[in-house]
Amino acid sequence: MPALPPFSRRRFLGTAGLLGAVTALGAPAVAEAAENDVIPIDWPNLGSYPGADTAGQRVTTILAGSTRYLIGPWYAGMYPRYLPDGYIDLRGTDERAVRLPAMAAVSAATALTTGTYDPQTLSAANAAIRTRNLIRTLAARHRANNADPATRWGSGWQTALWAYYTALAGWLFWAELDTAEREHLVAMLVWEAQRLTTGDDVYLVGGSGDQLYMTRRDGTVVTPGDSKAEENSWSAAALSLAAVMMPNHPDAASWRRRNVELLVAGAACPADLTSGETINGIRLSSWLQGTNIADDGTLQNHDRLHPLYMVSFDQSLYQGFVFGLADRAAPRAALHNITRTYAALVEKPFPLPDGGTSTIYRPGSAEIYYPEGNDWGTHFPFYFGNFDLLVDLTAQDTGIDPAAATWERLHNEDQLNLMSRFPDGRTYGANGENTYYGREHRIGVMAAQAYLTLFLARNTRGNRLRWR
Template identity: 75%
Template sequence: MTSPHRPTRRRILTTSFALGASVALGLPATARARDAAAGGDVVPVDWQRLGSYPAQDAAGRRVRTILAGSSRYLIGPWYASTYRTYLPDGYIDLKGTDERAIRLPAMAAVATTTALVTGVYDPATLSAANATIRTRNLIRTLAARHLANNSSPATRWGNGWQTALWAYYTALAGWLFWGELDDKARRDIAAMTAWEADRLTTGNDLFLVGTSGHQLYEKRRDGTVVTPGDSKAEEDNWSAAVLSLAEVMMPGHPRAAAWKRRNLELLLAAAARPADLTGTTTVNGIRLSSWLRGTNIADDGTLDNHNILHPLYMVAFDQSLYEGFVYGLADRSAPRAALHNITRVYSALVDKPFTAPDGTVKTIYQPGSGRIHYPEGNDWGTHFPFYFGNFDLLVSLTAQDTGIDPAAATWERLHNEEQLSLMARFTDGRTYGASGENTYYGREHRIGAMAGQAFLTLFVARNTTKNRLRFA
């Protein structure tokens, strides 16, 4: 599934720059009308304005190495063993419409697009030209199969519990790769993104979607436990992600204001704690005590999932912090709501003592080590250093570790050095070996998606022009 056409890495970047320039000058009215009919005017990333990021700082070198290895594995061996044929309509066979079929290639696309457009991609085993072709295949197929663009019950996806996240990954990859996509793929991405964002604006201050079904909170204001042992924090902030991206990609869309407001609401609901239900705190124009109708985390910053106090879901607030780079790529400030209670959650990881059955006392982060203590166990496996190193980096870059000792930068080094040690066991860029290390079937793709988004956050914060990682 390769082609004799071999654009260089420089061509990828140059194409993106040229498209940014065409938007600045103004598209012809007919082109703009077609775009609006397909879901709104998408404003591409202006890479020339953003400058470059050579990643010479220590944290940057670590994340660059992780991204280079992961993207090389995903678009190389994994893609080659997964996608072998085109279907009659010219798209690759995704082999289903479930999480495995949609989320995994979407995460792979995030990793590879980021690596290609930032110059991180390692062509040691697959040229940048062929990586571009494969990545384009993933993006255009995923967008075309979304129900906004596809009427076939056999191949369409969307309107599901997790599909906002899948749409976010696909749209992010498409936005980064805009200059490498044809008009059909662009229209499909815009329509998919707008459709999933619109669905989420039907919710209110109690429900994620509509007036029943998906909940915003684990616990209601009156003390009712709606979903015992299952915080809704992760669902709220992955849903916020597609709303933020829709609003940033299509700022002139008629529904952009509604997407912006709902993004704020979901970010605040995700990190809501009991103390937020009283008082006078207002964030981005929303008074917490008036709008919130429940909570997802405890006052000490911990949360539960799968019926245990679960550190892996505490660091799932990475999705909230990624909004910094989404807005930064458009040279805009991200909403302060994305930072709500992050310092409290991080303090619980670093400083909060937990007493074990044998009477010993431990913190989740182990002093001087990359190891993690799980106070009530971990049902996902044994090796997750980058999940924490990624969060450490984001907390450090957004200065949400104020008053916490050791600082997040110290933990980033410990956890990401541990991640690099895992990757050093293999020659193809992968992280994991035995299934028990991480039992999620998309474990390699999760590493790639995190690495891509972490690197983009570094890019907007430490590029050669100015720091665009801002919150207001």
């Protein structure tokens, strides 16, 4: 594995150094904290993370390389100029225009704040300016702050996820933002969180439209081949972050409750419908109105049994670091049925087309078997390596053999092999490897959140991944 340059081996940079560089280049100086009840991250209290363990070295290299590409050549090609109002041009209001820069912002804010940024092609000071531009523009263009229908985004099917990414990047970069930028960030996140608290035990928002389950309690399949697990998890993410950033907000209790509800619903299986278990105050048998995964831990998406969506529960496990950054315990609901799903990846045999069987994870190999095919492409090692790491750090592989740490090494070494093909830090070449237009951004945002989970689990002050 290539050595990181000296700057990137510093595990905690803090924001004072970045702020000085940004201000010197003409950006506004940081104002006093806006009156928005946000509790900034107390970095000194969290200790530091040397990153010397082998998993940490792998994730650090992935994060550093991905960030170098996203905040370097990708940003330069996408945002060559400022608009008259001082913001960058997002070029639209859809997923491509909003989610991608939000993911890039998380990657860059994490790398810069933790000292894992690699400045070999762009200085940290200039990377900080670009990161701030992404955060402040995304927040300002949200409908909570923007009345222009041509440029505003928000209040849509996936926008809670985009707001989560933007707000997470902003919280990490809090000391770099001025009062107006902070207020925009808060207004955006509160707007999306408030939408989600209007739902109930059947509907995501309000009393109609998108439901929480693929299959209802009575067996009716609402959305054939389309589990709601992923949507519930990403919506829960926005609620968790709002509650952690603003614990004294008058609606924080509602956000915490709705977060738990979505986590439980997202991972619900048929066995839960008759279970006497209560998780974070929710009795599964009486509250759940449907299911999203099978009792064997598999789930359906894109009209097939889809391993890539089985590992989308990474979004639930990220709540460990979100709460950990505030030195608080995350809800145990985030762990619901993770072991069940991971066992399906490692141990469950599936039929092969020519006879015999295979597990999804193939012993001793980074290769993934897709029992019903994969419509997204051919190369996704870090999607699985990221999930392996989270399962390992949260001890959700109990009784599963081989253990998650073994698979993390195999999958993330394969990810590093993909990245070694390119000098600019990106992962993918031919479109067929991964057909998603935000494929590089997905690598960056996963690496950032995996690194932050490592930071909280293995820092010098002790493990801060706690569950209540």
